[in-house]
Amino acid sequence: MPYAIIVLPIAQQSCYTYEVPVSFQKEIQIGQQVVVPLGRKFYGGIVLKLSEDKPSYPTKSIISIWDKKPIVSSEQIAFWKWMASYYMCALGEVMTAALPAGFRIESEHKVHLTKTDYIPDSETERLIIDALQHGALDLKTLDESLGGKLEVLKALLEKEVVQIHTQHNQRFKPKEVVFLYPRENITTEEINKLSELQSHVLLRLIDLSKTEKVSKSKFLEEEGVTESPIKTLIKKEFIISQKEKVYRHSFKYPKETKPLYELSEIQQQKYGEIKKQFETHSTVLLHGITSSGKTEIYTHLIAKELEKGRFVLFLLPEIALTTQLAERLAIFFGKQLLVYHSKYSTNERVEVWRKLQAKDKPYVVIGARSAIFLPFHDLGLIVVDEEHEPSFKQQDPAPRYHGRDAAIYLAYLQNSKVLLGSATPSLESYFNVQLGKYGLVELFQRYQDILPPEIILIDSTEASRKKRMKGLFTPELIKAMNETLENGEQVILFQNRRGYSYFVKCENCDTIPHCPNCDVSLSLHKYANTLDCHYCNYSISYAKHKCGECQGEDFSTIGIGTEQIEEQTTALFPNYLSDRIDWDTTTGKHSYEKILSKFKNGETKILIGTQMLAKGLDFDNVGLVAILNADLLLHYPDFRAYERSFQLLLQVSGRAGRKKKQGKVLIQTYKPKHPVLKLVKESAYTPLYNQQIRERNAFHYPPVYYMMKIKLKHKNKQKVEEAAYLLGEDLKNIFGARTYGAHTPLVSRVKNFYLQEIILKIERKSSYAKAKQLTSEAISRVKQTKGFSSIHIGADVDVF
DNA sequence: AGCACGCCGACT
């Protein structure tokens, strides 16, 4: 076929058609990565379709086929297309999100000196030629050092004094390891003729080679020998040294695998129910309380699929959780288990991708949401654990997809089953159960006689009025903590706010320092002694800060974050070691694991943290979990605040479940009669669901209604407001009262961009796809309006 | 997304 339609990794709605040179026509295939020119740049694009038809416009030619083997399958292309249309973004944006960065092709332009006898015309020419004497230079670097005087370079090009060579490179670099092999049929006589050291080294190598491939570097290190005897042995042809490409794996696999643990009677029964539900539903929700042993059930289901030769994908909401689970499952699945997420090195991600394409054996992949883009070809099961977690939804760069929902579509394409797991299901999933779309299996019995924690609500009002609070600690909490700690048990303190305080205030004039780039107050971080913006990376020294209004140097802190809780804890419990786990303490590569293992082995007695503590962590000596201020969650300005509070509080409480002894959960609040807190105390999911669904229905919120948000942003406040108004009116003409806004969001400016938003709430009985299409058309009308072309307009479908 | 082109204000 002489023409190819190609998607490029750019945020552009349309794809491009290129001519396929005759020499490539035999080998070109859908899914291959090819190098193509666009404007004056080069990109690596994916072949979507081949065609006989000559387009009406002139075409450029494909420059090269990067890999003969396609890097994506036609099923993946179908998945990408669905995502672009469902989440209202460009196919190129999906491509960027889907492909590991290591596949990306980057072009560099090198300037070479071709004439050595040229006499420069000007000072600039002389400078360029001097610079090129020592070898070719990158065009960009040369351009930067010239300060935009490209004219001179162009003149030199025309005079053929210099030439530009364009080279395309891929970021992925295979890892190469030197392996040592003993030559075959070495006789004892030959060995006896060698020096003592050489014969020792050789015998050791022969021995080791019987069971494994021996890498040179590892051999040198483990045997404590130097290179010289090996060099001699290679020269004497006793050892063959060979460089080979290998897969990297930073994940430490266990030496041996074990058979699966047997399921308990109840687990066995639930396993059967899930299987049964799969006969009639492709998606099943497993509503199982904390410590009910959901993971064991997953493990058996995974093993079953692998036995059948089918692949399994296990999705988790947080990268930090993948390692924990992988360690647990690798005991059973060994090297059939792979880990994949965006914090993995680009090289390793490419290798996981290639391993799946090799199709040599079925794998179970544990990953965060980006793992849905892997080249699966025979997926049997997708497990989405902690399915209620909002972090499954991608936030900023498009595609703003929901990992769980995208996984369900992927399963549909692959003819696979999906198992959603949660102790506190999302209203979305439970709603789908009610509609009969998903199957439901309930597991309310605790595993191995673990007792459910006792949940106690504490009214902070009284202690506060009587001035008996010590910071955020009520006397009841302090008493309970003392008892627990004296018992040799551990304590978890939960406060969903990082930093030292919410903000600071000038003691003299009450002015609150704000971020110069965003419309938010700065948060105090006492440990780093800085005032930070949580929306951009603005950070200033707290010690040196003077009030912008009155130059005052003294500030008081307002609101209490995890850092201050840690300070108060140390003051109240000086004899017990405490630690903190939040966004600020987990930026390092293994910091998260380190903090957790210190707590697990009992080194730390008190662990303070944000919602990071809520997700799937198991501790066995936690006697007390305390939520310092539940009101902070309940008053969060979001329609999901009550649902989220319920989930978070129950998840955090779940950390207090232990064998034999009942754990305790204290919830401090100024509103002990709050209906949600009452339901948390009783762990009553269904009443919460019913009550919330009524509310969502009354106010036209998901899951009863579809909802999407159109976000507008621009550097100019007036401009973005005008555009948003125009779009709002346009949408009102189409959707009437289903349109809400345009309005200014709570945080009206981020990174110097002014923001506006419009919400659309659509009835489930109407076509969501049609609504999106009409919205897209309205957006393009606004973009075509004079003066508004530079306004960024993006859609967030199924907002979180 | 990048990149060039072109139109307007403000400085050597």
Add this chain to the structure above:
DNA sequence: GTCGGCGTGCTC
């Protein structure tokens, strides 16, 4: 008069 800002439009 030119430099550089940004708004606009185009890329197969």
